[in-house]
Amino acid sequence: MSEYIVDAIKMGILETIEMTFFSALISYILGLPLGVVLYATSKGRLLENKPVNLVLGTIVNILRSLPFLILLVLLIPFTRLVTGSSIGTVASIVPLTVGTIPIVARMVESSLCEVSPGIIEAATAMGASPLYTILHFILPEATPSLLLGGAINVATVLGYSAMAGVIGGGGLGAIALQYGYYRYQKEVLWTTVTLLVIMVMLIQEAGELIAKKKRKI
């Protein structure tokens, strides 16, 4: 591999980390509350509310059922509106975030559903309000599960970030596509793929380790 390619790969690693980190961060900032609302408003839960649950649930389902590649293209006007450009690393963060929020929300919802109804009943019997019960009983109890879900989500974002290369996003995915695929440079393709695999594994391992440390059972 030429020095030029090696530099590009180094740059790609940094760009991939940047895209993954910011997309995951923003999608959690927005997806976590969304997941909590989906959970709390569903049938038989603390703040059961059919209309709210139906509307949010439908939006989430639609976004989740769109193939990410299609979402990338569909969101180009919106991306341009937000970042002023539709190509590059920063621009990729927009569709990545939009695509990940619904996944995060559903993952959070399912983690919260695992919390034993007995704990919620105990909180209610103590005179805790629904909001207090969510903040101080349900979320702490679901923390290990949320962290494991977090690792899976970050790895998913990483995978999606590689796809962003197709529409001019940066990162390892773009390099794999441009040099490895379009120019038949097999060694570049395999190098970038290997790097992506290693990064996913590191994220998964780190997530499991943190979850294990946090878990008190």
Place this chain on the structure above:
Amino acid sequence: MSNVFELEHVSKTYVNEGKEFEALKDVNLSVKEGEIFGIIGMSGAGKSTLVRTLNRLEKVNEGSVKFYDRDLADLKPSELRNVRHSISMIFQSFNLVNQRSVIDNVMQPLRIAKVPRKERNKIALEMLKVVGLEEKKNAFPARLSGGQRQRVAIARALASDPKVLLCDEATSALDPKITAEILDLLKEINKDRKLTIVIITHEMAVVEKICDRVAIIDDGRLEEVGEVKEVFRNPKSKAARKLVFPSNPYDPSKPESRLIRIVFDGLAASEPFIASLVEKTGKKVNILSANTKSVGGIGYGQMVLELPESGEDQKIIIDFFKEGGLSVSEVTRE
């Protein structure tokens, strides 16, 4: 003495997949201040629903549930939450937050009641001392045994200085020795803190050990309410007899034999009355089941006896027991 709870014509119906299920049918009941009140019934009898109407975890369809003369149905959500600080509850599965330490769990109700942080810590430590677990304050629930977890739950329940403690099958997941320890602790708390306790259970042994009064519930209906001693001595309803009578007596030698149950109290328990019976009347009985236990501090016992065939002999035997101050009742087989 005023009533802590007053239930009038309480009915509760669940609708599940279009089918109606009547969990409670016209229940009338009062719980007095300072007593330990037992509610006993088989699984599915409605006792868990009944106890949950007391803190309005379950709404009632008909009738009223009053806590110190206030109908819980009239309270606004925020008022109800305040009232719940006075009605603590412990559960069969403990329901502690596993990801929080013991002391954090115990401080939780104080935090809800907006007690300042410093005071929370002080009260929580005090409560852990009451249940004998102050050295475990930084442990996590998963590291504790079932009995210890229930103690933490009791400390948590006491922290908000409640007027009444509801126990929903609180000892059902524990072995007999630990059950006895937890019941002793509840009795002690009842005495020391003048705390009214309502206990839900399916075990007569629990009621006999600590309750003052007992309500027997069967198929959503309240069958019998009374002093534990009285219900034990002379159960009136079928449901009560089923719970009070020994559950597994030996089979009689002849299936058609007449069976009686005799109950003796502290006074008669020390007398060898079966031996006296044989000595004085020459009649023999077959003992199918016998046990003695302490009910409210007094020794109680019961026996199920198979009587001889002759009606005359039966009368002599029953008269002998009655003269000796024992209560005699017929045992009917199903």
